[in-house]
Amino acid sequence: MLRYIMRRIALAPLILFGSTFLVYNLAAYANDPLGELRLSTDDGARQQIIALTRDLNLDVPPPIRYFLWLKGILGIFIGKFDLGNTRSATTVWEELAYAIPVSLRLVFVATITALIIGLALGIISALRQYSRFDYAMTFLAFLLFSLPIFWVAVLLKEFMAIQFNNFLSEPNIPIKWMIAFSLFTGLFWSSLFGGERKRFWSVFGGAFATSFVILWAIDFTDWYLNPGLGIILIALLSVGIAFGVTAISTGLSNAAAKKAALTMAGLAVVWYYPAQWIFNNFGSYFTIFILISLIVLTGLGLSRVYSKIDRGPIARTAIITGILSGFLILVDRIMQSWNDYSGTDAVNGRPVPTYGQRKDQLVTEDFWLNNLDIIMHLVLPTLALILISVAGWIRYTRGALLEVLNQDYIRTARAKGLNEREVITRHALRNTMLPLSSLFVGEFLGLISGAVITERVFGWQGMGTLFLRGVNGGDPNLLMGVTLLFAVLTIFGNLLSDLVYSLLDPRIRLGK
Numbered sequence: 001m002l003r004y005i006m007r008r009i010a011l012a013p014l015i016l017f018g019s020t021f022l023v024y025n026l027a028a029y030a031n032d033p034l035g036e037l038r039l040s041t042d043d044g045a046r047q048q049i050i051a052l053t054r055d056l057n058l059d060v061p062p063p064i065r066y067f068l069w070l071k072g073i074l075g076i077f078i079g080k081f082d083l084g085n086t087r088s089a090t091t092v093w094e095e096l097a098y099a100i101p102v103s104l105r106l107v108f109v110a111t112i113t114a115l116i117i118g119l120a121l122g123i124i125s126a127l128r129q130y131s132r133f134d135y136a137m138t139f140l141a142f143l144l145f146s147l148p149i150f151w152v153a154v155l156l157k158e159f160m161a162i163q164f165n166n167f168l169s170e171p172n173i174p175i176k177w178m179i180a181f182s183l184f185t186g187l188f189w190s191s192l193f194g195g196e197r198k199r200f201w202s203v204f205g206g207a208f209a210t211s212f213v214i215l216w217a218i219d220f221t222d223w224y225l226n227p228g229l230g231i232i233l234i235a236l237l238s239v240g241i242a243f244g245v246t247a248i249s250t251g252l253s254n255a256a257a258k259k260a261a262l263t264m265a266g267l268a269v270v271w272y273y274p275a276q277w278i279f280n281n282f283g284s285y286f287t288i289f290i291l292i293s294l295i296v297l298t299g300l301g302l303s304r305v306y307s308k309i310d311r312g313p314i315a316r317t318a319i320i321t322g323i324l325s326g327f328l329i330l331v332d333r334i335m336q337s338w339n340d341y342s343g344t345d346a347v348n349g350r351p352v353p354t355y356g357q358r359k360d361q362l363v364t365e366d367f368w369l370n371n372l373d374i375i376m377h378l379v380l381p382t383l384a385l386i387l388i389s390v391a392g393w394i395r396y397t398r399g400a401l402l403e404v405l406n407q408d409y410i411r412t413a414r415a416k417g418l419n420e421r422e423v424i425t426r427h428a429l430r431n432t433m434l435p436l437s438s439l440f441v442g443e444f445l446g447l448i449s450g451a452v453i454t455e456r457v458f459g460w461q462g463m464g465t466l467f468l469r470g471v472n473g474g475d476p477n478l479l480m481g482v483t484l485l486f487a488v489l490t491i492f493g494n495l496l497s498d499l500v501y502s503l504l505d506p507r508i509r510l511g512k
Helices: 002-030 035-039 045-056 062-078 092-127 132-146 149-169 175-193 197-221 230-249 255-270 272-282 285-306 311-335 338-342 367-405 408-415 420-458 463-472 476-504
Strands: none
Touching (some): 035 045, 062 476, 092 367, 092 463, 092 476, 132 175, 149 367, 149 420, 175 197, 230 272, 255 285, 255 311, 272 285, 272 311, 285 311, 311 367, 338 367, 408 420
């Protein structure tokens, strides 16, 4: 294993040299940084040409100029790492240091959310092969996969930002929209849980009625103008989370895990008001980290209380339940800032933004207002990336799981008398993750490069914007800084993917 890693690392400089040399020369010969200045009649154009020629070494042939740029990169070994300067006289490193966190914030949230949703829908689709739900997910996956992301982004800006902001000025949900949405939710849940005709229509009726009542209550109370969850709703949701996590993690037959999860849900309700006081007086990321740490320690303690053996699954169930229940309390606290946020002069009653990553006019020291502003600017671009990415994960997961379910060891597990939940969770899903683990790295890197269009549409100043500035603005140093970062991420991402695959599959021995 170590020899394989060292060999891959030794090959990395050669790959980086070849890729950066090719990109640098192609960009240099394809674009003239001085083209617009030569056509300009401005009196200062001549001085700008002289300055850019000196700063960017444009009087040197591109192949030689590349090695001048490479000299700054190799300076990392003597403590003088230099990516060069941009056309605007700022360092490339400063531009990257600003853009990297912006892109990571966007891509990380989109990737994790798409992965969770795609895996869940893909698994259910495979387990219900040729059912109504499977046909619906297959159609949805192909539909979303075929849509161009810029078109999806424009639709989101129109209907989820502009139209929704207009709706908030005179909020009223028409009865036809209540019926339409309730029909959709009824079909979704009945396709998911329904079986024979009687059960299908009973689930459909229950989901339809529940959705209609919730929408009517939201409209009647104007909940969207002053949203919140409240202790009663959090209590109900926490109990539902406890049963759901237990069913997935260990099965409801595991009494110790169920007791631990329900205890954690009860503790979340007990801690609701103390947590709100802590958030109001000590709102910070450090406070959130401390509370998460307490949840983890509590889950470990509950596993020791409710069981003397096999405590791992119990601790896992309790911790996941606690974190999800705590997340509800955190969401409730953020929602409490909605009215204040919407009423600020910077927002002016239009809380869903269509452009930018933050509102520069919103100057406040309030921790919750600042984070709500970040979240609202994340919604549309993240949703655009999720809709495109989740389609692929549905198809990948469905295909991988169906292939695993047809293997001999699955039939053997069933023949030994294991129940279907154990067959799926302990045997099928673990092997399904093998091909998906290598796809995750590629998906993450692809989203970073694919975010170029999303950042352009929504006006984010991330890595995609830097890449476009480097290409369209004739800025070779900026372009190479972005290219070098992408190349390094791709090389080590593929190495990490191979290592993870080998760790998950004991049949693979890298370097043998």
